[in-house]
Structures are given as C-alpha cells and as structure tokens.
Amino acid sequence: MDRLVPVYVLTGFLGSGKTTLLNRILDEARTDGQKVAVLLNEVGDANVEGALLGKDVPMAEMLGGCICCTIRADLGMELAKLARDHRPDAIWIETTGIAQPLEVMDSVTEASLYEKLELKGVVAVADARHLLDRVRVGAGKTYRLMREQLTAASFVILNKADLVGAAELDELKRLIGGWNPSASLVVTVRAQLEPDLIYAGVRGAEPAAGRSRPACSPGCAHDHEHEHEHDADPGGQIGAGHEQVGVLTHYLSGPVDSAAFEQWVAGLPESVYRSKGIVTFRDTGSRFLFQYAYRESDFLKISPQGTVHDVLVLIGEQIPRDLLVRQLERLTDA
Numbered sequence: 237m238d239r240l241v242p243v244y245v246l247t248g249f250l251g252s253g254k255t256t257l258l259n260r261i262l263d264e265a266r267t268d269g270q271k272v273a274v275l276l277n278e279v280g281d282a283n284v285e286g287a288l289l290g291k292d293v294p295m296a297e298m299l300g301g302c303i304c305c306t307i308r309a310d311l312g313m314e315l316a317k318l319a320r321d322h323r324p325d326a327i328w329i330e331t332t333g334i335a336q337p338l339e340v341m342d343s344v345t346e347a348s349l350y351e352k353l354e355l356k357g358v359v360a361v362a363d364a365r366h367l368l369d370r371v372r373v374g375a376g377k378t379y380r381l382m383r384e385q386l387t388a389a390s391f392v393i394l395n396k397a398d399l400v401g402a403a404e405l406d407e408l409k410r411l412i413g414g415w416n417p418s419a420s421l422v423v424t425v426r427a428q429l430e431p432d433l434i435y436a437g438v439r440g441a442e443p444a445a446g447r448s449r450p451a452c453s454p455g456c457a458h459d460h461e462h463e464h465e466h467d468a469d470p471g472g473q474i475g476a477g478h479e480q481v482g483v484l485t486h487y488l489s490g491p492v493d494s495a496a497f498e499q500w501v502a503g504l505p506e507s508v509y510r511s512k513g514i515v516t517f518r519d520t521g522s523r524f525l526f527q528y529a530y531r532e533s534d535f536l537k538i539s540p541q542g543t544v545h546d547v548l549v550l551i552g553e554q555i556p557r558d559l560l561v562r563q564l565e566r567l568t569d570a
C-alpha cells in the first residue's frame with residue numbers, strides 16, 4: 237500500500253508570519269532532500285508570495301476566495317491532485333489569515349476518505365503585538381477568530397516577539413496555555429525555529445477532536461457561530477463568515493515614486509489591515525515585494541523569474557475601494 241501523505245494546516249491571522257514560517261520549512265526540506273508540496277490560499281486574485289517560494293516546490297494555488305467557505309469544495313480536489321501528481325513527503329496548506337481552521341480541517345479529513353492523505357496537525361502562528369492589542373479590547377470578530385485559530389492548533393508559534401516586552405510575552409503565553417493547554421507553544425522572532433520541533437510537536441488531528449463541528453457542505457443551514465454563506469461575491473466581499481472583510485486587487489499600470497508610495501502607505505485607513513504586492517520604484521528602477529501588516533510595512537528587493545506583474549492586494553473591512561484605486565492610479569500616472 238502507498239504510504240499516507242501527511243498534511244499540515246498552517247493557520248494564523250493576516251500578517252502573523254505564516255509565509256515566513258513556510259519559507260523556513262521549505263528551506264529545511266531542501267537541505268534534507270525532502271519534497272514538501274504547498275497548497276496556497278489567498279483571498280485576493282494575485283498570488284504575490286507564491287511566485288517567490290521557488291520553482292522546485294510543487295504548488296497548488298487557490299486564489300480569489302477563502303478555502304474555509306467560498307472555495308471550500310475545491311480544497312479536497314486540489315489536495316488529492318497534489319498528492320497523486322507529486323507523491324510529496326508532506327503537504328502544507330497555508331490558509332488565508334481569515335480562515336476558520338475547523339472548516340479547513342473538516343475538508344482535509346473529507347479528502348482523506350478518498351485519497352491517501354492524513355491530517356497530521358494544525359500549526360497556528362500569532363502576531364504577539366496584534367494579539368495582545370486584541371486581547372486588551374477582549375471582543376470583536378478579529379479577537380474571536382484569533383482565539384479560534386489558536387484553540388484549534390496542535391502547535392502554536394507566538395511570533396513577532398520583538399514587538400512586545402517580556403512581561404507581555406508571559407501574559408500571552410499564559411493566556412494561550414489557558415485557551416489550548418494541549419498545544420506545544422514556541423516563541424519566535426521571524427518564525428525562527430527548527431521545523432523538526434513542529435513535526436515532533438504536533439500530535440495528529442486529535443487536538444481539535446471534540447471541539448470540531450460536523451462538516452458543512454455548500455448550502456448548509458447549520459447555526460454556526462460565524463455563519464457561512466458559501467458563495468463568492470465578485471464585488472470583493474469574501475463570504476458572510478467574514479462579514480465585512482473585503483479584498484481589493486489592483487494591477488499597477490507602471491512604476492511609482494518610492495517616496496510618494498511610502499506616503500500613500502502611511503495614509504492608509506485603519507480599516508485596511510493587510511496589504512501585499514509587487515511594486516517597481518521608478519526612482520531606483522528596482523522591484524520590491526511590499527508587505528504591510530498591522531501598521532508595519534516592509535520592502536524586500538526581488539528579481540522574480542518569468543512574468544510577474546506589479547500588483548497590490550489590500551484586505552480590510554469596508555475598505556474605500558474607489559478612493560484607493562484613484563489614489564493608486566494617480567501614483568502610477570505621476
């Protein structure tokens with residue numbers, strides 16, 4: 237009998253450090269001669285980071301919706317295809333930052349009924365600063381989702397430890413330990429840890445057993461706490477489970493001035509809580525991977541292979557789409 241392909245679900249709120257961790261896992265796998273496949277889900281229509289993961293990585297992209305609701309039905313199919321076509325040593329599913337982990341776990345276990353897959357564990361990454369700020373408020377959708385992601389995990393990575401103090405870190409560790417006493421917890425900066433720690437630390441799909449809900453199929457009428465609609469909205473909203481969370485994907489028509497772009501970023505409304513993209517600065521002639529998460533931005537110089545367009549993806553609640561598009565057009569026209 238063929239061996240079972242182990243599947244790991246990578247969850248964590250927008251911008252917490254999931255891709256940073258995934259890159260470490262892939263680097264380690266390369267060093268060890270292991271083949272790790274990736275199923276990448278983005279709510280925007282552009283896979284900004286996928287292009288940079290490396291051509292050697294077997295990858296399936298599920299763009300333009302969230303695998304926990306709007307495009308959930310396709311998850312099993314994509315997983316099965318990855319497993320069949322590549323027979324990888326492991327598959328990592330990077331969920332969108334707004335995914336409900338239990339729904340994703342349900343889909344993976346469904347897929348394992350007809351393909352030789354095995355859900356090994358759920359790894360949750362948390363942004364220490366953002367989590368702490370939400371904990372202080374103690375309510376709201378984002379807080380509930382962060383808590384749900386951490387509660388479903390078998391391994392928790394408390395990341396961005398550089399952005400909080402030691403006492404705050406202790407407070408967060410106690411809090412997460414209270415929410416999910418059975419998960420292993422590691423504190424990191426830039427998700428720096430030995431991936432073997434994760435493989436040793438996850439204990440199969442058990443941790444969410446007893447906490448998980450029955451699987452819902454498209455069109456279900458369960459009274460979920462977060463209630464799904466299961467239909468994509470071409471206007472940019474991504475399912476009622478994520479209520480007002482919207483996404484704007486805008487392809488830039490040309491290079492922008494770096495100072496003007498940074499000024500534009502600084503003026504982004506609070507309702508935009510995550511952005512990423514690829515931009516070319518006309519004053520330097522270079523291309524950059526742009527990241528913006530919870531008020532911090534980052535630029536990494538890149539030279540992507542093949543055709544990669546300049547694009548920006550913005551995620552937030554009730555984002556002023558028309559205004560932002562006009563501003564971006566002005567930046568490229570200037």
Ligand SMILES: Nc1nc2c(ncn2[C@@H]2O[C@H](COP(=O)(O)OP(=O)(O)OP(=O)(O)O)[C@@H](O)[C@H]2O)c(=O)[nH]1
Pocket residue numbers: 248249250251252253254255256257332333395396397398399424425426427510527528529533534
């Ligand atoms: N200060 C700080 N920044 C970090 C750390 N880890 C990651 N980042 C930065 O945070 C930003 C988001 O990191 P990603 O790894 O892309 O986060 P993500 O969870 O994959 O984001 P989504 O896919 O949008 O949900 C990037 O600019 C990273 O460089 C950290 O420990 N400290």
